[in-house]
Amino acid sequence: MPVAPAASPPTRQPGGWCFDTTYLSLPGRLYVRQAPVPVRDPQMALFNRPLAAALGLSLEDLPEEDLARLLSGTTVPAGATPLAQAYAGHQFGHFALLGDGRAILLGEHLTPDGQRVDIQLKGSGRTPFSRRGDGRAALGPMLREFILSEAMHALGIPTTRSLAVTTTGEAVLRDHVLPGAVLVRTAASHIRVGTFEFAAAHTDPATLEALIRHTLGRHYPGLVPDGAPATEAAAALLTAAIDRQCSLITHWLRVGFIHGVMNTDNMTLSGETIDYGPCAFLDSYDPATVFSSIDHGGRYAFGNQPAIARWNLARLAETLLPVLAPGGDLTWVQTLFDRLPEQFDRQWQQCLTDKFGLSADAPRDLITAGLAAMQADEADYTNTFAALTDARQKQEQTGTAPCPFHTPALRRWYQDWAAAAAPPGSATRMAAANPRRIPRNHQVEAVLTAATETGDLRPLHRLLEALTEPYRDDPDHIAYTLPPAPQERVYQTFCGT
Numbered sequence: 001m002p003v004a005p006a007a008s009p010p011t012r013q014p015g016g017w018c019f020d021t022t023y024l025s026l027p028g029r030l031y032v033r034q035a036p037v038p039v040r041d042p043q044m045a046l047f048n049r050p051l052a053a054a055l056g057l058s059l060e061d062l063p064e065e066d067l068a069r070l071l072s073g074t075t076v077p078a079g080a081t082p083l084a085q086a087y088a089g090h091q092f093g094h095f096a097l098l099g100d101g102r103a104i105l106l107g108e109h110l111t112p113d114g115q116r117v118d119i120q121l122k123g124s125g126r127t128p129f130s131r132r133g134d135g136r137a138a139l140g141p142m143l144r145e146f147i148l149s150e151a152m153h154a155l156g157i158p159t160t161r162s163l164a165v166t167t168t169g170e171a172v173l174r175d176h177v178l179p180g181a182v183l184v185r186t187a188a189s190h191i192r193v194g195t196f197e198f199a200a201a202h203t204d205p206a207t208l209e210a211l212i213r214h215t216l217g218r219h220y221p222g223l224v225p226d227g228a229p230a231t232e233a234a235a236a237l238l239t240a241a242i243d244r245q246c247s248l249i250t251h252w253l254r255v256g257f258i259h260g261v262m263n264t265d266n267m268t269l270s271g272e273t274i275d276y277g278p279c280a281f282l283d284s285y286d287p288a289t290v291f292s293s294i295d296h297g298g299r300y301a302f303g304n305q306p307a308i309a310r311w312n313l314a315r316l317a318e319t320l321l322p323v324l325a326p327g328g329d330l331t332w333v334q335t336l337f338d339r340l341p342e343q344f345d346r347q348w349q350q351c352l353t354d355k356f357g358l359s360a361d362a363p364r365d366l367i368t369a370g371l372a373a374m375q376a377d378e379a380d381y382t383n384t385f386a387a388l389t390d391a392r393q394k395q396e397q398t399g400t401a402p403c404p405f406h407t408p409a410l411r412r413w414y415q416d417w418a419a420a421a422a423p424p425g426s427a428t429r430m431a432a433a434n435p436r437r438i439p440r441n442h443q444v445e446a447v448l449t450a451a452t453e454t455g456d457l458r459p460l461h462r463l464l465e466a467l468t469e470p471y472r473d474d475p476d477h478i479a480y481t482l483p484p485a486p487q488e489r490v491y492q493t494f495c496g497t
Contacts, residue, residue: 010110013078015070016057019107020116021081023189026214027207030199034084036073036104037125037135041169044068045139045181045457046146048163055163055186056112072166072182073104073124080106080119084127088201089194089265090315092299097201098194098265099129102137105190116218118190119163122183136172139165139181140452141495143460144444145276146183151439151467152273157251158244159273160187179452188272191215193316194265200319209323212237219270234324235332237269242313242340244271249309250347253302254355255435256282256381260292260493262300262308264315277495281438282381283483285374291441293492306344310337354433355385356417357392357426366420369413377407380483384410385434391418392427435470437480439463441490 010020023031044064052059059067069075076082084100104124109117122145123137146162153159168180191211199208209230216223216237224236248271252259259266260278268274278292287303295301300308317324317333325333352367353360374384387404394401395418403414447460466477484490 015059017077017079018110019079020110021107024081026210029202029207031083031085032128034104034127035082036121038074039072039168039170042068042072042074043167045167046165051161051163055109055117068166071164071184072168073121082106084129085190086198087192087194087265088197089263091263100127101130101133102135118187120185120190122185124182134172136180138172138174138178139167140448142181142183143448143451147439147444148276148279150464154467154470155255155435157273158248158271160185188270189218191269192265193267193312196316196319197264205322212323215269230323234320238317238320241269241316245309245313246344246347249306250351252305253348254351254433255438258289258291258302260300264312267312278493280441280493284378285381291493293494310340354429357422357430359421359423362420366416373409373413376409379407379410382435382438383481386436389430389434392430396427431471436473437466437470437477439467442484442488443480445490
């Protein structure tokens with residue numbers, strides 16, 4: 001059942017905006033109509049022209065002052081219907097009622113090819129959900145989200161994206177005074193596990209069923225026939241959400257991404273990565289790696305992410321139980337979750353065979369030993385797999401490849417790897433699975449320091465350029481493949497709220 005269209009086709013407005021906000025058809029408890037709060041002196045910092053073109057927006061002819069006002073929320077585009085969304089969430093395992101405390105959804109924009117995309121302002125002022133917050137955002141974290149989300153998109157991983165960052169001419173107070181900013185974020189939607197938790201917390205079956213059907217129509221059109229019973233709709237949604245999250249987490253592990261704050265309000269039903277607060281990428285391989293300054297117990301460590309995804313999905317299932325199993329028979333749901341570790345493991349093992357360039361029937365011990373050798377040698381995750389990819393390419397071309405490693409555990413393991421049967425085309429599979437460049441934590445911090453302390457955005461633009469084609473070996477961008485020197489290592493990342 002597709003999302004219901006507007007009563008009449010929406011009109012494309014100046015600049016290419018075309019809003020048709022179906023979220024407003026949901027029960028009113030799920031949102032509050034709220035305009036963004038204007039800022040004092042908006043100035044453009046970053047503008048994503050390729051994304052704007054993909055969205056069908058033609059904003060480049062606007063004077064920069066007008067563009068900054070538009071993308072900071074100081075003026076609102078024609079046709080927009082701003083709102084703040086209500087949701088709940090388990091944050092580090094503890095339940096809370098939340099909501100958009102510093103974000104405003106301008107609406108759902110229809111691209112020329114019919115895609116429906118949320119346009120959200122982050123850092124756009126107080127809302128009824130702000131609690132004691134100021135509703136604003138600092139420049140550094142907004143630039144960070146721009147870099148990381150666009151890097152994830154280039155890596156081929158489902159993600160929200162960043163259209164623009166504007167400075168506000170206003171200071172925000174965190175642990176010290178920082179320059180303020182607004183991020184324009186695009187998303188398939190901002191419907192989260194926490195959105196369902198909010199509906200369930202209000203014990204309103206009508207709201208819950210409406211949200212189920214809306215989410216199916218938005219993200220899984222045609223999955224169930226129109227008019228299907230609510231039980232069938234809820235079962236289809238849960239199964240589809242599990243499939244997408246298994247795929248997403250596998251992608252995260254493939255590139256060494258650590259989300260850092262996998263609360264249920266940061267898990268989308270669309271299967272996109274959302275919220276780039278304390279996230280980071282692995283340097284040396286260790287499943288226990290944690291960067292987030294607030295993750296004291298390692299709950300969201302790199303290797304724990306599959307288990308936390310399952311935990312979050314179990315919270316989603318709990319919200320759906322009044323519709324999913326109204327008679328109290330949980331057998332089907334329990335069976336689904338009993339099989340979930342196996343489902344993820346199957347996908348992750350397939351991913352690893354691609355990364356290592358092995359056949360599906362290769363000894364699993366060979367992969368396990370390779371990861372153990374990387375950990376023992378404190379080997380760089382990205383560069384180790386890039387070196388293996390190069391070795392496989394040489395092996396396919398010449399029949400042999402010298403060991404590219406100089407550390408003891410990897411050198412010993414490499415002999416077994418080189419002797420293992422390689423399926424045809426394995427070098428191509430490896431090249432597609434193993435990026436050459438990631439947004440390395442020390443490089444991200446360096447460009448953010450330059451941008452926020454001296455106003456120099458040139459290093460940031462060079463980093464963005466290097467991350468545009470991360471799977472292509474490019475000698476011009478060799479500096480962005482270098483792991484950090486000891487004095488450059490980033491040991492903690494911060495949420496920035």
